[in-house]
Amino acid sequence: MAKLTHFNEEGRARMVDVGHKEATRREAVATATVELAPETFALVMEGKMKKGDVLAVAQVAGIMGAKRCPDIIPMCHPILLTGVDIAFFPDEKKSTIRIEATARCTGETGVEMEALTAASVAALTVYDMCKAVQKDIVIRDVRLLKKSGGKSGDLDFTDR
Numbered sequence: 509m510a511k512l513t514h515f516n517e518e519g520r521a522r523m524v525d526v527g528h529k530e531a532t533r534r535e536a537v538a539t540a541t542v543e544l545a546p547e548t549f550a551l552v553m554e555g556k557m558k559k560g561d562v563l564a565v566a567q568v569a570g571i572m573g574a575k576r577c578p579d580i581i582p583m584c585h586p587i588l589l590t591g592v593d594i595a596f597f598p599d600e601k602k603s604t605i606r607i608e609a610t611a612r613c614t615g616e617t618g619v620e621m622e623a624l625t626a627a628s629v630a631a632l633t634v635y636d637m638c639k640a641v642q643k644d645i646v647i648r649d650v651r652l653l654k655k656s657g658g659k660s661g662d663l664d665f666t667d668r
Contacts, residue, residue, distance in 0.1 A: 514583050523583050529616035534657030538623035540631035542605045543646040548638050549603040559637045563596050566607070566633040570594040573629025574611050574622040584621050587613050592622070594630055607631055608653070618660075620652055 516522045544552065552562045559565070574592045578584040590612045597606040609626035611619040631647045638645055656662040 521583065523585065526585060526616040529658070531615050532657045533612070533614050534618050534655070535610065535612045536618060536620040536623035536655040537608060537610045537653045538620070538627040538651065539609070539653055540607045540627040540650040541648050542607070542631050542634045543648065544603045544605070544638065545642050545644075546603045548642040548645070549598070549600065549605075551641065552605070552634070552638065553598060553600075557637055558640065562634055562637045563605075565637060566630040567594045567596075569633040570607070570609055570626040570630030574609065574619075574626035577622045577625040581621055581625065585617050587615050587617060587619065587622070589613050589619070589622060592626055594626060605634060607634075618655060618658055620655055624650065624652060 513524045514521060551557050555561055571592045571594060574589060578586040591610075592612070593610045595608045595610075597608065598604070599606070607627050607630045609623045609630065611622040611626060613619050613622075628650055631650070635645050635647060651665070651668075653666050654662075654664050
């Protein structure tokens with residue numbers, strides 16, 4: 509088993525020193541899916557939810573989530589993001605909205621946590637804005653799809 513890098517010699521938490529790593533262009537793509545009832549899905553897609561345009565608000569919330577990642581995930585490095593994109597893929601037949609978040613930077617550490625946080629926060633925002641009309645919303649499949657840059661190179665998990 510690989511050595512756990514977030515613990516010091518005394519077994520206490522630490523933030524990993526990435527200062528020795530080469531600054532490279534890095535990108536990560538993460539996803540989350542929100543399952544809605546057909547009626548709720550229709551309200552979202554028609555822009556008729558009382559709290560406003562659900563996808564527009566979720567898009568901004570996802571971007572903000574990526575920017576605030578090190579404030580909520582204790583060992584994440586504050587990194588200079590160069591871009592964050594949120595895309596929505598509604599599926600009317602399944603009444604789902606798949607969210608795809610892409611985060612980019614040029615730096616010494618990856619942006620996986622920022623992409624995952626962006627997808628999660630966008631999904632939570634959809635949940636929050638729809639919960640008044642539906643109590644059993646499900647958020648599922650929050651996961652990393654791809655990452656590139658750094659020592660690990662390009663990794664693709666889309667087939668899992």
